[in-house]
Structure formats: C-alpha cells, structure tokens
Amino acid sequence: MTFLTAIGNIGLVSVMPAIGRMLRIPDFLVAGIFSVSALTWAVSSPFWVSRIGRAGPAFYIRAGLVGFILSMGGCALSVELGLLAILPPLATFGCFAVLRSIYGLLGSAAATATQALVAARTEGMARTHAITGLAGALSLGTIVGPAIAPAMMIEPLGPLGPMLGFAVLGALALACSWRLLPKTPPAAAAAASDPAAPSLIDVWRRKSIGRHLNFGLLLCSAQAINLYTIGFVIIDRAPSGAMTAQQIIGIAMTAGAVAALIAQWGLVRLLGLSPLSMMRWGVALAVAGNAAAALDGSIGAAVLGFVVASFGYGLARPGFSAAASLAGSAREQVGIASATTLIAGASITLPPILASMAYQWWRPAPFAIAVAIGALLLLDALVRRPAPASDPSIVHDER
Numbered sequence: 001m002t003f004l005t006a007i008g009n010i011g012l013v014s015v016m017p018a019i020g021r022m023l024r025i026p027d028f029l030v031a032g033i034f035s036v037s038a039l040t041w042a043v044s045s046p047f048w049v050s051r052i053g054r055a056g057p058a059f060y061i062r063a064g065l066v067g068f069i070l071s072m073g074g075c076a077l078s079v080e081l082g083l084l085a086i087l088p089p090l091a092t093f094g095c096f097a098v099l100r101s102i103y104g105l106l107g108s109a110a111a112t113a114t115q116a117l118v119a120a121r122t123e124g125m126a127r128t129h130a131i132t133g134l135a136g137a138l139s140l141g142t143i144v145g146p147a148i149a150p151a152m153m154i155e156p157l158g159p160l161g162p163m164l165g166f167a168v169l170g171a172l173a174l175a176c177s178w179r180l181l182p183k184t185p186p187a188a189a190a191a192a193s194d195p196a197a198p199s200l201i202d203v204w205r206r207k208s209i210g211r212h213l214n215f216g217l218l219l220c221s222a223q224a225i226n227l228y229t230i231g232f233v234i235i236d237r238a239p240s241g242a243m244t245a246q247q248i249i250g251i252a253m254t255a256g257a258v259a260a261l262i263a264q265w266g267l268v269r270l271l272g273l274s275p276l277s278m279m280r281w282g283v284a285l286a287v288a289g290n291a292a293a294a295l296d297g298s299i300g301a302a303v304l305g306f307v308v309a310s311f312g313y314g315l316a317r318p319g320f321s322a323a324a325s326l327a328g329s330a331r332e333q334v335g336i337a338s339a340t341t342l343i344a345g346a347s348i349t350l351p352p353i354l355a356s357m358a359y360q361w362w363r364p365a366p367f368a369i370a371v372a373i374g375a376l377l378l379l380d381a382l383v384r385r386p387a388p389a390s391d392p393s394i395v396h397d398e399r
Contacts, residue, residue, distance in 0.1 A: 002114060002134055004173045005068055005107065006141025008166035010227075011149035012075075014253050017231035018246045019159045023082045024089050028356040031228045035353050036097040037071075040104030041345025045338050046200045048109040052334060057113035058181040062174060064110020067103045069170040074099035076163035083159070108341050115321075115337035129269065135318035136264035143261060146253035150246050200342065203328060203335040211384070212324035213339050215279065215377060219320060220347035222286065222373040223313045227253075228352035229359055229366040230306050236363070237299040252303040259307050260314025267315070275323035280381040282316025285309065287374035294367035305367065316377075 013034065020030035052060055075096050082092030118130045152161035204210045231249045238245040268278065286309045293305025321340050328336050351369075358365035 002111075002137040003141045004169060005064070005103075005110075006138045007145040007148075007169065008068060008072060009103075009145070010142040010253065010257070011145030011162055011166060012072075013227060014146035014231065014249050015149045015153065015159065015162055015246065017235055017249070019079060021235075022159065023079070023092055025093050027232050027360070028353055029093050031352040031356040033093065033097045033100055034228060035349045037100035037104035038345040038348030040101040041108040042342050042349060044105050045108040045112055045342040045345065048112050048338065052109070052113050052116055057117040058177070060109040060113040061181060062110075062177050064103075064107045064113075065170055065174040065177060067106025067110075069167050069174065071099055071103035072163045072167035072170065074102070076160045076167070079163070080160055104345065108345060111341040111344065112334070112338045115325075115340060116334045132264050132268050132318040132322065135314070135321070136261055140257070140261055142257035143254050146250045146257070150250045153246075198332045198335045200335050200338045203332045204339055206328075206332075208327045209324050209332070209336060209339075212320045212327060213336075213343065215380065216317070216320040216324070216340065216343045217347060218373050218377055219283065219286075219313070219316055220343050221351040222290075222370040222377075223309075223317070224347045224351050225355040225366050225370050226290065226306060226309055226313075228348070229355050230302065232356070232359065233293075233302050233363075233366070234299060237297070237302055248299065248303070252306050255303070255307045256310030259311035263311050263314035264318060268318070273315075273319075275319045275326065276381070276384070278315045278319030279323065280378070282312040282314070282319060283374050283377045283381060285312030286316065287371055287378060288312075290367040290370040290374065294364040294371060297363065309370070 016030055016033070017027070020027065048060065078087070078092055078095035078099060081087040081095070082089065087095065115134065118134060148165075149162040152165045153159055154161055157164060204213055230252060234249050234252060235245045238248055263282070267273070273281070289305040289307070289309030289312060291305075292308065293302045295301075296305075324336050324340065325333065355366040355369055358369065362368075
C-alpha cells in the first residue's frame with residue numbers, strides 16, 4: 001500500500017507542473033490541487049481512530065486502495081476534458097481537486113491503519129526499524145514514480161498515461177491485498193479494540209509525544225515546499241521548454257528518493273541511529289541542501305540541493321515518527337498513528353501554496369523558507385533531551 005501510493009502520488013506530482021502549464025492553470029493552483037486533497041486527508045484522519053480498532057486495519061487499507069483507483073481514473077478524465085477544451089482551466093482545476101480528495105479521504109484511513117498495524121506488532125528498537133522500513137517503502141515508491149511517469153506519457157494517451165497506468169497498478173494491488181493482508185475477522189478486532197483509547201488530541205497534548213509531533217509538522221511542511229515547487233524551479237531554470245525539463249524533473253525526484261532510501265534502509269541500520277540522532281542529522285542536511293539551492297541560481301544547484309535535502313528528510317521523518325511512537329503506551333498507538341497521518345496531510349495544505357505564491361515574487365523563496373524552518377528545528381533538536389517512555393515495555397527515543 002505504502003509503496004504503491006508513493007509511486008502514484010509522487011509520479012503525479014512530477015508530471016503535474018508540465019500538465020498544469022498545458023492546461024494554462026496557474027502554478028499556485030497546481031500546488032493547490034494537492035493541498036485540497038491533503039486538507040481532506042488531515043481533517044478526516046482523526047475520524048478513523050476508533051473505527052480502525054473495530055473493523056481491523058486490513059479493511060481500511062483496502063479502502064485506501066479503492067480511493068487511489070477512483071482518484072487516478074477520475075483525474076485522467078478531468079485532464080482529458082480540459083485538453084479538449086470541454087472544461088475551462090478553472091473548472092478542470094475544480095474537478096481534479098475534488099477527485100483527488102477522494103484519495104485524501106480514504107487514503108488517510110489506510111495510512112493510519114498501516115502504522116497502527118506496525119506498532120501493534122513491534123516494540124522498542126524493532127519498532128524504530130519497522131517504521132523506518134515503512135518510510136523506506138515510501139521512498140522506494142518515490143524513486144519508481146518519477147522515473148516511470150514521464151515514460152508513461154506516450155501517444156495516444158499523452159499526459160493521461162501516468163494516471164491511467166497508476167490506476168491499473170492500484171487495481172492489481174487491491175486484488176493482491178486479499179491474499180497478503182492479515183485476515184482478522186471484524187468481530188475479533190472489535191473485541192480487541194479499546195473504546196476508551198486516547199484520541200489524536202489526547203496524545204498530542206501529552207508533552208512527551210506532542211513535542212515530536214510538532215517537530216514533524218514543521219519538518220513535513222518544509223519537505224512539502226521542496227517537493228511541490230521543485231518542478232516549477234527546474235522548468236524555469238532549464239534552458240528548454242516544460243516538456244524537455246520534465247526529464248530533469250524526473251531525474252531530480254528519483255535521485256532525491258534514492259538518497260532518502262539510502263538514509264532509511266542503509267545508514268540507519270548500519271549505524272544504529274536513535275530517533276533523536278536521525279532528527280538532528282536529518283534536519284541539518286535539509287538546511288544545507290536548501291541553502292545551496294537558494295544561494296546558487298543554476299539548475300545544477302537546484303537538483304543537488306534537492307537531493308541533499310531529501311537525504312536529510314529521509315532521516316528525520318522516520319525519526320520523529322519513531323520517537324513519537326516510542327514515547328507512547330500501547331493504548332496510545334492508534335492515536336499517534338492518526339496524528340502522524342494528519343501531519344502528512346496538513347503539511348501539504350497551505351505551505352506549498354504559500355511557497356508557490358512567494359516564488360512568483362522571489363525565485364529563491366521556497367528554499368529560503370525551508371532553511372528558516374529547518375534552522376528552527378535544528379536548534380530545537382540540539383537542545384532537547386530524551387524523555388522516558390510512558391510504558392516500561394517501550395524503549396525511549398535515545399536507545
């Protein structure tokens with residue numbers, strides 16, 4: 001689920017700047033398409049907390065796949081109507097945003113269910129490795145997505161190719177899920193659930209957990225700014241047109257995802273880094289990459305800075321997720337998973353739109369904003385001390 005949706009979502013992000021300019025949709029509205037979906041994701045994620053415990057995670061993971069399929073297929077139809085001039089640009093934007101929101105609604109349930117399933121089956125350092133591995137699956141998907149999306153823009157499908165192809169992959173994954181996911185009967189899941197389990201708000205209010213979630217919200221906002229503006233930056237810095245620049249966008253996003261995957265599946269396991277160390281080193285590298293891209297206006301600096309920053313985000317994102325999970329008790333894990341899911345959506349709502357608007361006025365703005373956020377997080381990570389876990393069976397975030 002994590003791998004597939006990353007292929008589709010990041011693959012779509014990589015081709016949308018070119019598609020948006022074909023449809024004459026303003027850059028900030030292209031970023032706004034994903035922000036509307038992310039807002040739906042963020043608002044709906046608390047709704048699923050108690051329901052996942054009753055129906056079991058497998059049901060909601062499949063629901064996320066259904067939302068993914070409907071969203072990709074519907075978005076392809078809206079783009080085709082826009083290219084045929086049946087819909088004007090703003091109407092095409094509206095249809096695309098609504099259809100993406102289907103995935104925002106159901107995808108948030110799937111993401112919460114996936115992390116809750118991991119947390120229920122692991123503890124201590126094993127959970128850190130499992131959550132890092134989950135983030136690695138996301139990074140692997142972000143390698144494959146931008147790499148194959150441009151190749152799928154072939155005649156006669158053109159820009160519809162990636163969306164239709166990802167919808168087919170989603171249908172295959174849905175079919176496989178009936179064999180691969182655990183078959184927990186709803187009745188057994190309901191018996192095992194705790195109706196009095198802490199909610200998302202409850203766990204966020206706990207200082208030992210909330211400090212990691214606050215860190216994650218700002219960190220993911222900085223990453224969203226980079227991810228959703230790099231396409232426009234490359235198009236404008238490249239000497240050729242948008243379609244030629246599409247190849248460079250694919251290379252940059254794939255290289256960034258490879259860097260994140262090396263950090264998650266290689267460096268963390270090789271060095272045995274604690275969540276707090278991952279957060280510190282990760283945000284420091286993110287600051288360095290964004291600073292390089294802001295100070296040098298060349299396309300090479302933009303690509304290299306994006307890759308370095310992606311390596312840093314690849315360390316810091318599973319770091320804060322693991323730190324938050326390890327700081328909570330077993331009863332708080334679904335609430336923490338829901339908070340992490342909310343962060344993933346909330347970070348893509350306003351930050352990319354504001355950064356895209358700032359980019360129209362000052363070209364280094366997206367990188368400068370990310371540097372400012374990263375510097376604040378680095379200071380916080382350097383001065384903080386690990387807090388003991390709330391449950392004796394859970395290893396705190398410095399082990």
